Amino acid sequence: MTSTVYPDYDKYLQALTGVSNSIEEQLHEDSNPGYCREAACVITVIFNVIIFLLGITGNGAVIWITGFKMKKSVNTTWYLSLALSDFIFCATLPFTIDNIVKNNWIFGLFLCKFNAFVMTLNMYSSIFILVIISVDRCITVKFPVWAQNRRTVKKASLVVVLAWFVSSLLSIPSVKFREILNKSPEECYAKYEDHHKTVVFVRFTFGFLIPFLTIFTCYAILIHKLRANQMSKSTKPYKIMTILTTTFFICWLPFQIVSVLELDRSVHNSAFKTAQQVSATLASANSFLNPFLYAFMAKDLKKKCYSFLSNIESAIDEETRSAFRTTSITSSVDNKLPTAV
Template sequence: MGQNWTLISIVSVISLVLLVGIIGNALVIYIIVANSDMRSVTNFYIANLAVDDIAFLLTCCAFTAATIGKEWMLGGFICKLVGYMQFVTIQATCFFLTAMTIDRYHLIVHAVNARNTRTIRRAILISLGIWAVSILIHIPAAIYTNSYVDKYNYTVCNRDFGSPKRDNIHTMFAFLSMYVIPLLIITICYVNILMQVWKRTSMGTESAQAQLKASQRKRKITRMVFIVVILFALSWLPLHAIILGMEFYDGKPVFKSSSFQYLNVFCLCLAYANSSMNPFVYAFTTNSFKKHFDRIFRGLCNSSKSREKGNTSVMMTETRFSKLAMSTDGNSLN
């Protein structure tokens, strides 16, 4: 009974993450597409990141919620699709975060050149390149991911490259390409950004009011990108650590304990939750997104109040009509 409640709790948490993530990221995409003032280079990358988060939640988070604690019953094709898309979407997330940070770097450190190079067309080409590379470099994950019956006569969906050495190489490649290298590039960019900002501050350069506002806006957006990157790094680090531990120290008793299984599920939920966090970051750290989120929610609240008022009016009308009918009936009886 306790195990069933634990499983129900886990599925409920994952389902909540799925629902919040899809709604939040869909609103981000809608805000960017529907409002001309939101169509900037940075927001174009944010829209792609939101699409990527929705794809990740639908192909990974949803199937985890449906199959956790059970045998794999969805067949070989779905197994390959889920295993493949997990790598593609996480890789694309890393690339888009890196692209956003490099874009911030050029805008602040090379501000003059950025005026000519930062265009929507260039952002489209970079985004297409990100999707293409993410799709191509993880084709081996699709090839070697299969559903099969294990030694316990249990149907599972897993990756198997045919030898422990190949499995180790793939795990290290994934860890480097989907975590270490992107974060290293991002760190280098932010160090240069901070140095540039510090230089300008220490030189005491004063600008006009319009330039000061533009500078403050750049810093807010840079802070927003930084928070998104930090959340990604913290959300995925525990799961990467567990994957590496299981890959290289699989025989250790600790990996067989029930406590470790709970820790594994917690880290998995934390990684999934990262795809639901970004819309909240945009809403609370940038005035442009906050303005449009407020407008949407106020519209929903006003619509709800209007429906309530409408229902109240209908009820009052019906009550008056009933009283009038009763009065009329009473008079006719007399």
């Protein structure tokens, strides 16, 4: 693999996440416009096209099913928001693909900022929704009576709006520090100046560390409660959530690690460039995986494989009904426990 491929990947990483090298390093990159001819570049473009097609189709199906076909519930509200976040991200991928292919940003400053904002928003909103689902599961099991009386679609929608609002605030740096480098070819890059460490710290803390600790704590409480009530057979409502969370962290953990390592300029070699390529591509892959996870978690996949939409609806609906049964069982067990005098 030749070194001429790396500038293309740097642009791809910048467009995906808002992380970039300093302006001085940008000026040293190859400024000759050209098209994607290297094998690695072609593979990256093909992979992004696949993510775009599958992401738009799969997440669009989930949005249609949870938003229009299924009965409104707290669970469908969570998964509708998650699918909407991934759908918006996938919808912006053509800009990134065009930038990789042409090695030139032709869409102007507004779309440069908007593209970076949407991609950062997707990261925050996705993990925040997963945290919300984990906390919701924990409350449902720990306080079943309260959850049954107070857990409403209206309140769930309000929580989702709040999560999107906070995600938007945390994504502002991607807009503020995004600029167009006026040379031939033009580049959409992040000019962080002295704020690079702060941006990476905030993204790692709020986009990974705190969500990870929160989800881990919720799962510890869930496991303890379920075992205490001898409900080990009633864990089905948490399978989809477990898979979604695990997939998210597998896809985003390498990128978070690479982002922190990027602050150390001494590690910027060919191996590090390759790590940037892999981590950025893996992070983007998370946006098309969720709908397929819904489908493959449904019962009797082999019998239902002819109907992908039915699989998605079946998985989400099955979890909704199972979660309700779990709440009822937990409530019944708690009511039978002796009250302390």
